[in-house]
Every structure is written in C-alpha cells, then in structure tokens.
Amino acid sequence: MMEQIREGSQSWIVKIILGLIILSFALTGVYSYLRGGSSANDAAEVNGQSISRSDLERAYQNERSRMQEQNGDMFSKLANNDSFIKQMRMGALQQLVNQHLVADAVKDMGLRVSDQQVKDAIRKLGAFQVDGKFDNDRYLAILNAQGLTPSHFSELMRADVARQQFVDAVLSTDFVLPSEAKAIYVASRQTRDIHSATVKAADYMDKVKVSDDEVKARYDAKPQGFMAPEQIALNYVELSADDLTKDVKVTDADIAAYYKDNSSQFKNPEKRRASHILFTGKDAKAKAEAALKEIQGGKDFAAVAKAESTDKFSAEKGGDLGWSQQGVYDKAFDKALFAIKKEGEVVGPIKSSFGYHLIKLTGIQPEAVSPLADVKGEIKEQLAKKKAEDLFYDKQDKLEKLAFENPDSLEGAAKAAGLTVQHTKLFARDDAPKAVNYPKVLDAAFSDSVKLDKVNSEVIDVSKDHIFVVRASDYKAAHRKSLEQVKDEITKNLRTEKAQDKAKATAQTLLDKLNAGGDISAWLKEQGINFVESKGINRRDQKLAPAIVRSAFEQDKGAKELVSLGNGDSAVVQVDAVHAYKPTDADKDIIAMWQKQMQQQRVNEANRQFIDALRETAKVKIYNLDTNG
Structure with a gap:
C-alpha cells in the first residue's frame, strides 16, 4: 500500500x-x-x-x-x-x-x-x-x-x-470530483507493450568525413564564437582571525584574573515569580481598587484573577506569569514587582501601558555568581578570541599599510605581518580555485587596477575578521581562439552532427519501410538494427529512453513514429498493445491524495x-x- x-x-x-x-x-x-x-x-x-x-x-x-x-x-x-x-x-x-x-x-x-x-x-x-x-x-x-x-x-x-x-x-x-481524480490516476497507471528500434549515431562516426574547408566554414560562420575567457594568475595574502586562534595561548592565570575582574558578567540576576490581575476600560482603576479590598479581606487572589482579569491567558492559571528577571515587563509593572519586600504581598493598582494591575509576588530566586569551574571554558574561549582579534588587527594594519605603500609587491607586507604570499595558476572567473573563490576577491582580481595595472588590491573583507590582498602575476584577456586551436573541436562537432543526421535518415527509412509493409528482416540485418520488445511499460519506466516512453504513451495502438533521443540517437517506436488499469480498494487513498493535489492546483488558480x-x-x-x- x-x-x-x-x-x-x-x-x-x-x-x-x-x-x-x-x-x-x-x-x-x-x-x-x-x-x-x-x-x-x-x-x-x-x-x-x-x-x-x-x-x-x-x-x-x-x-x-x-x-x-x-x-x-x-x-x-x-x-x-x-x-x-x-x-x-x-x-x-x-x-x-x-x-x-x-x-x-x-x-x-x-x-x-x-x-x-x-x-x-x-x-x-x-x-x-x-x-x-x-x-x-x-x-x-x-x-x-x-x-x-x-x-x-x-x-x-x-x-x-x-x-x-x-x-x-x-x-x-x-x-475536484472523485471521478476526475480517478480518471487521471487510472490513466497514469496504464501500461503498454511496444517494439522499438534505436539507430545509434555512434555507429556512423567512422563513416562520415569532414574536410578542412568545412571546418574553416564553420569557424568563419561564428565570428563571435570559440572565445577563450579572460584569465588571471594571482599572488595573494590571506589573513583570518579564526586561523590565528590556534597561535594564541590562554593560561589558567589569565582565566582567573578575567573571572575576578569581570565577576558581574557571571552573575545570574535575581528572578521573581508573579501573578497579576489586569483591568482595562474607563473604570479600570476603580475595579482594581475594589478587587484589592476583596483580596485584602481574605478573598483568594487566583479566584479573583480567573473571574475578573482582562488578561484571559494568565487568568486561566490564577494570574500566574511565571519567572522573570528585571527589565522584561512594562517599566511601571517591573518597578513595582521588584520593589515588593516579601513573598505573598499584593500591590496595586499599578498603571502600565496595558491598563491597571494588581501584582502578587509568589517567588524569589536571589542573585548568584556562577562558580569559576562552571564558566572556565567560556572565559577561555572569550580570551582566545580576543587575543586572536587583537593579533588580527595588528597584522591587518601592517599588511594594509605596506601593501599600499609598496603597490608593486606583496612580499614586504606579508613578511611584516608574519604571513606568506600564496599563488594560483591562471584561471577564469567561473573556474576559480577554492582558496580565492569569494565574490569580492574575484571582483578585485578582475578589476582594471589589478589585472591591467598589476598593482596590489586594497584590503578585501570577505567576512568578519577575514581579509585578502591580491595582485596579478599573469593576465590573459578574453580572445578568440585561432582556427588551429579549435580545429579538432570543430571537426568533432561536425562529425557528430553528420553521424546524427545519418542515424535519423536511417530511422526515417525504417519507418517508411514499416508503413509500406512487407518483410524487412534482411534490411534490418544489413543495417545492424534490432527491434526490442518491451511489455508492460509504465510512464515511470527507467530502462527505456524518456523520449521512447513518451512516444509510447502519446500514440494509439498500432501507430508508429520516429523520435529523436536526447543523446543524438534516433528511434522508431511502435505501440503493440494498451493495457488499462483497474483500480482496487488499495488505490482509494492514493486517488484521494490526487484529488487533494488537483484541488490545490485549482484553488491556487482561483x-x-x-x-x-x-x-x-x-x-x-x-x-x-x-x-x-
């Protein structure tokens, strides 16, 4: 199923x-x-x-x-x-x-x-x-x-x-009617028996010839064709803070000192749990005052919240708002909540941007500092990152200054920053080496100042704390390849085209002979063509070429046609039998799914x-x- x-x-x-x-x-x-x-x-x-x-x-x-x-x-x-x-x-x-x-x-x-x-x-x-x-x-x-x-x-x-x-x-x-979905589903499950014969272009490759005149004619016919893209070879210096992290050391003493000097950073702030009753409208304050008197007189806060609070969501829980730290709520509400002295105390009415509140403090979690052992890893990571960033900016300053002052070389700037000049071979923009394959780097590399003037680029930021400086070591402008350079390519293309034409012509002859009737077995043997019988193929068949499957389901029983295949071959397809599909109870869920999908299509169109x-x-x-x- x-x-x-x-x-x-x-x-x-x-x-x-x-x-x-x-x-x-x-x-x-x-x-x-x-x-x-x-x-x-x-x-x-x-x-x-x-x-x-x-x-x-x-x-x-x-x-x-x-x-x-x-x-x-x-x-x-x-x-x-x-x-x-x-x-x-x-x-x-x-x-x-x-x-x-x-x-x-x-x-x-x-x-x-x-x-x-x-x-x-x-x-x-x-x-x-x-x-x-x-x-x-x-x-x-x-x-x-x-x-x-x-x-x-x-x-x-x-x-x-x-x-x-x-x-x-x-x-x-x-x-979409169930009958519509069923009809399309049944059609999709239909199977067919066919005969097909494929005429391969490759069989004619050795039987066709291409002259020098034909090659030159094709070359001349495409004056804008056969272009070689511009290429550049780079010298470059790369600097990344992430790469520098491994070069920095953070000692236990560093960690302890940071913990001592920044203890406030590791404080868990005081948290309070509160319940509230919200009153809104013209007489909100009066209602709040009346409710406060009832609570002070002994009435249960949660019961009043459920009955009278405008905030229906918290009212369902007796007004409970859960735990929060200072700064989460409206300023007036927040100030009043954290001014309450002891648990169980109720204050109000407190005016906020929402209305008037009665606030009950139901719990306190005092402020506490996390132990050093709990935050040691976090501190070490922070310090390593900070040291790497400091080192990065120091190296960046040196690299940027000297690369600008000495535009004809990267060696001095790289040495001063403790870096190495790296190199690439000639490459086209759409085939850049992974090491320099960043949009901003390529924009700079193929800019006129770098590729033509052969000077150092400005510092290129590819991401946070990751930079490059590049210069061209070689450059080749886009140009039309010579006839000699593309002769083999053109010859191969022309031979392939001629072979495909021959295959198609042979397939057409086969179709004509089939339509004429009579015994063509001797001709098939002479041509080296074999008919293949395929029984019970469906629309999802993966063994036959897609064009053959498509032809099989577009023709009526007994029909024949020539089809061109995606690889340049040609084929003749003949439909022998059509087998209808009879749905069973097991297909009901699938048909229902199809109905839903078809309806979604119509909904979107509507x-x-x-x-x-x-x-x-x-x-x-x-x-x-x-x-x-």
Missing part, C-alpha cells in the same frame, strides 16, 4: 500537478506587526491607503528569514545577487498590495470574527510559543516591546482572521483570478524601491 502511494506520488502526472501548484495565498498579516515600528515614507499606495517602507521591510525580512531557514547556504549565495534581492523585495511588496485589496473586500462584505476565534488565533501564533505551546510571558513581553496593548493587538488579529476567512471562503468554491479581479478596479501606485537590503 505505502509503495503504491510512493510510486503514485512520483508519477509524471503528479509531478506536473505539483509543478503547477503556486504557493497558496500567504498573508504576512498581523505577524508583521511584531517586527518593528513605522515610517512616513511610502513604498506603495493602494486605493488611497499607503504601504510604508517599514511595512515593506518587515514583510521582506520575514520572507528572507523564511527562505534562509528553508534553503540555508543556497539562499546565502542567491542573496549576494542584487537582482534576486530586488525581485524578492518586489514580491514582498506585491504581497502587501494583495493584503490591502483583500482587506478592502472584507470591509465591504462586513465580515465579523468572534472573541473566541481571535483568542484561538493568537494562541496559534508561533511568535508567542515556547516549545510549541503558547506562553503568556512571551506574549506580553513581545507586545510591550512593540508598544502594543492586548486590546489593540486583538483588533489587529481580528482583522487578519476576517481577511483569511474571506480568502478561504472564496478559494473553497473550487473542487486565488490568482480573484486577486487579478481585485487589481482590475484598484488604484495601485508603486514607488521607487531602490534601497539597501
């Missing part, structure tokens, strides 16, 4: 379906509010509403982080391409434009979202989760850092949920049409996006 599903998911039809699937409609939504402030500069305008550059930057950074996480080093390489980054930024802006258009449509529809839906949506946001679960401390801390109150954030979230529901409703109008329709009547202005990123 699982093998059938695996095979089904690899079929050519499923690959086509998956290839057509566009990313489903993604809303940056309210999460973008968690990434920074606003700006008056506009990146775009949608129906009179502005999209600020800060909004764009948040959306762009979100997308960049997502792609970095998914693609790792590959994305890092792409990110060095200015054109790619500009396209990515424009994509983020177009997504924001689409958001605004959908938001307008939602507003016109008058859609509403319940409080419970908002609460559930907030709980699901990854920004507020720790170990996969909603964390109220993180929720309040992030909102506070962004200057958002719970009520304001809830309204932002309400609009976002309404927008997403509207989009889901529009997209859900497209569906989304595209929906957005296109909104854009037809919208007034959208895109401003100049030239900016660093």
